[in-house]
Amino acid sequence: MDNLSKKYLRPRKIPSTACSGCGLGMNHKAVVQAIYDLGLEVEDIVWGTSIGCAGRQTFGTWKGDGFAGTHGRVYAIARGLRLVLPPEKKIILTVGDGDAFGIGLLHLIHSARSNADFTVIVNDNLGYMSTGGQYGWTTPRGSKTDSSPYGMYEQNLMSDGMDVLGVLRNAGATFLARHVSMDGQRAVESIRKGIQNRGFSLIHMVYPCPTNFGSRELGTRDTVKIYNWIKKKAAPLGEEKENTLWATGIYYDASNSRREFSESIHRNIEKIRRTGTI
Amino acid sequence: MKRYLETGNFAITEGAILAGCRFFAGYPITPATELAEAMSSRLPQEGGIFIQGEDECAALHLCVGAALGGYKAMTATSGPGYILYADPYGWAIGSEIPVVILNSGRVGPVSGITGAPGQGEFYLTRYPTQGGNFETIVLAPNSAQEAMAMTVEAFYLSERFRTPVTVLADQLITDGFEDISVPESDGEMEEMGFRTWPRKINRGPEFYPAMDEIDVPPVVLGHNTGALCSDWTPTEEGYDIEQVQAHHKHAYRLIYKVRNHRSLFNHLYEKNFMDDDPDLVVVSYGTPSRVVNTAVKKARQSGLKVGAVRLINLWPFPDEHFRRKTKYLSVELNWDGQLVREVQRAAPKDSEVHFIGSCGDLPTVTDLIEAFERLLQGQSLARRGWELEEW
Ligand code: SF4
Numbered sequence: 001m002d003n004l005s006k007k008y009l010r011p012r013k014i015p016s017t018a019c020s021g022c023g024l025g026m027n028h029k030a031v032v033q034a035i036y037d038l039g040l041e042v043e044d045i046v047w048g049t050s051i052g053c054a055g056r057q058t059f060g061t062w063k064g065d066g067f068a069g070t071h072g073r074v075y076a077i078a079r080g081l082r083l084v085l086p087p088e089k090k091i092i093l094t095v096g097d098g099d100a101f102g103i104g105l106l107h108l109i110h111s112a113r114s115n116a117d118f119t120v121i122v123n124d125n126l127g128y129m130s131t132g133g134q135y136g137w138t139t140p141r142g143s144k145t146d147s148s149p150y151g152m153y154e155q156n157l158m159s160d161g162m163d164v165l166g167v168l169r170n171a172g173a174t175f176l177a178r179h180v181s182m183d184g185q186r187a188v189e190s191i192r193k194g195i196q197n198r199g200f201s202l203i204h205m206v207y208p209c210p211t212n213f214g215s216r217e218l219g220t221r222d223t224v225k226i227y228n229w230i231k232k233k234a235a236p237l238g239e240e241k242e243n244t245l246w247a248t249g250i251y252y253d254a255s256n257s258r259r260e261f262s263e264s265i266h267r268n269i270e271k272i273r274r275t276g277t278i
Numbered sequence: 279m280k281r282y283l284e285t286g287n288f289a290i291t292e293g294a295i296l297a298g299c300r301f302f303a304g305y306p307i308t309p310a311t312e313l314a315e316a317m318s319s320r321l322p323q324e325g326g327i328f329i330q331g332e333d334e335c336a337a338l339h340l341c342v343g344a345a346l347g348g349y350k351a352m353t354a355t356s357g358p359g360y361i362l363y364a365d366p367y368g369w370a371i372g373s374e375i376p377v378v379i380l381n382s383g384r385v386g387p388v389s390g391i392t393g394a395p396g397q398g399e400f401y402l403t404r405y406p407t408q409g410g411n412f413e414t415i416v417l418a419p420n421s422a423q424e425a426m427a428m429t430v431e432a433f434y435l436s437e438r439f440r441t442p443v444t445v446l447a448d449q450l451i452t453d454g455f456e457d458i459s460v461p462e463s464d465g466e467m468e469e470m471g472f473r474t475w476p477r478k479i480n481r482g483p484e485f486y487p488a489m490d491e492i493d494v495p496p497v498v499l500g501h502n503t504g505a506l507c508s509d510w511t512p513t514e515e516g517y518d519i520e521q522v523q524a525h526h527k528h529a530y531r532l533i534y535k536v537r538n539h540r541s542l543f544n545h546l547y548e549k550n551f552m553d554d555d556p557d558l559v560v561v562s563y564g565t566p567s568r569v570v571n572t573a574v575k576k577a578r579q580s581g582l583k584v585g586a587v588r589l590i591n592l593w594p595f596p597d598e599h600f601r602r603k604t605k606y607l608s609v610e611l612n613w614d615g616q617l618v619r620e621v622q623r624a625a626p627k628d629s630e631v632h633f634i635g636s637c638g639d640l641p642t643v644t645d646l647i648e649a650f651e652r653l654l655q656g657q658s659l660a661r662r663g664w665e666l667e668e669w
Contacts, residue, residue, distance in 0.1 A: 066507070070365045073336070077346070
């Protein structure tokens with residue numbers, strides 16, 4: 001991503017300190033590509049990150065303003081920031097699956113509920129990989145991790161007919177999509193649409209972690225093996241096969257259909273200030 | 279100046295607005311709910327933002343987010359909510375975000391009694407988050423009027439030091455009705471000793487000022503300065519770095535930017551009858567100090583050589599008031615004894631330091647005078663001291 005990275009990223013942080021072969025860079029690149037495609041500039045975006053591989057490896061990469069929040073709370077911080085930043089400033093959050101769907105799920109749901117205008121990219125390495133590899137809330141059933149040595153047997157947000165995007169849709173999110181990091185241009189397009197939605201958007205992007213997930217589940221750190229393993233379990237929506245874990249594409253698009261959080265609050269405040277009532 | 283017969287919650291709301299607070303995020307909890315309610319009605323009138331969080335942890339994060347966007351922000355709670363601030367409080371300390379927090383103490387532990395005053399968070403306000411390597415600023419008013427003044431002061435200090443400041447009150451201060459004067463002009467504010475400090479925007483990308491420097495504008499996002507803000511160990515430019523030397527600088531700064539500028543707030547105390555080197559010094563803060571003051575005055579009239587020190591600035595702890603070797607008595611709204619430990623630490627080695635606690639009720643003037651007499655006669659405190667009598 002040479003040209004893109006020159007335009008948007010800080011030389012000091014790129015290349016990142018992620019393990020070699022990590023798929024996170026592909027997700028990161030898709031986000032930056034979508035920003036470029038939309039014609040946005042460095043100053044148009046405030047970039048927030050969480051804890052874990054996804055957060056730490058993307059923190060401080062954006063040339064513009066950025067912050068790294070506490071574990072799982074970046075959605076509440078972003079809502080506070082959303083209320084006081086001008087509406088044309090975009091907020092993009094790159095976070096991990098543990099952060100968004102575990103510790104931060106309450107705050108994420110309330111962000112969807114309020115339809116706060118920011119775009120969350122959930123980079124899903126299928127568990128807690130920066131701490132060495134423990135199962136999370138999207139880890140496929142039966143997968144071996146350091147905390148599921150017999151195979152993961154807990155019900156989670158992606159098992160038994162559950163879909164975390166369904167939870168968020170019912171909570172009020174207005175744009176939801178899912179991809180795997182090999183989706184390339186299709187993922188870029190979804191991210192673009194997510195950023196364009198003036199409301200809560202979330203793109204769930206599964207990516208391969210050869211170091212911890214791959215080595216425990218597949219018994220090898222071979223990058224190609226884990227890439228293929230993920231690719232095989234993904235299929236575009238409508239073309240799912242029996243073994244499909246991740247149906248990719250736009251899951252729900254109600255862009256710009258509900259009043260946005262900060263717009264709604266400011267409109268009411270303005271009215272109260274002028275007339276003393278709503 | 280406008281006068282009201284109103285609650286401490288009203289006074290704090292007006293103080294915050296005078297200080298320039300235009301963002302409040304709260305979560306209902308007795309006895310701080312009325313403050314959130316007052317804010318919900320007053321802030322929109324001033325063009326400010328009121329919002330409820332999904333819990334206290336979110337509420338303070340919302341405030342910190344707004345502060346990062348350049349707003350002066352505040353939240354309020356009581357003990358069970360204050361404990362949920364641990365996460366954002368630490369983040370604000372580490373990333374040096376100014377924000378103001380009101381804690382209206384009730385009786386603990388945990389839910390305890392909601393409708394009675396307590397002082398169980400003396401140490402919690404010193405260590406409101408994990409990890410250590412920081413100093414906190416805590417102010418403890420003892421009336422509604424002073425709660426307004428200390429709210430203004432808290433905003434002032436939080437801006438200058440780039441750190442969260444807690445105003446530690448209790449249920450009687452926030453809920454009680456008192457005579458309150460609200461200044462109506464800058465001149466009146468000055469007359470009343472209210473100091474304000476504007477929010478400034480850090481125009482350079484540098485996150486990390488030198489060592490103990492203060493008055494450095496905080497990081498504000500959204501102004502294209504390329505500012506970075508995180509709770510990681512920062513490098514000069516704000517990148518995160520896992521390096522012990524860099525962390526030494528960071529920790530030094532978080533401790534000594536406060537400790538080395540104590541002169542800015544060490545006038546925040548009150549001394550009564552301390553001029554003749556009394557044989558017993560009664561130490562307190564918040565609501566009990568009002569009973570203490572009456573008791574000390576009465577004891578004086580009957581010839582007891584007693585004096586009183588009331589702390590308004592609790593942290594960093596003002597050791598300088600405890601240099602003299604004499605008898606000390608700490609009067610607190612808890613039974614476990616918290617302030618007393620700090621007095622023991624600060625007082626000369628072989629000073630006698632005693633303690634009277636109460637749990638959900640206030641000490642009476644009679645109780646206190648009896649205690650003064652016993653201590654001055656060299657007797658121990660049988661009731662409500664370190665060793666409680668059996669029920
Ligand atoms: S542990 Fe896995 S997810 Fe994390 S940086 Fe390494 S390869 Fe990527």
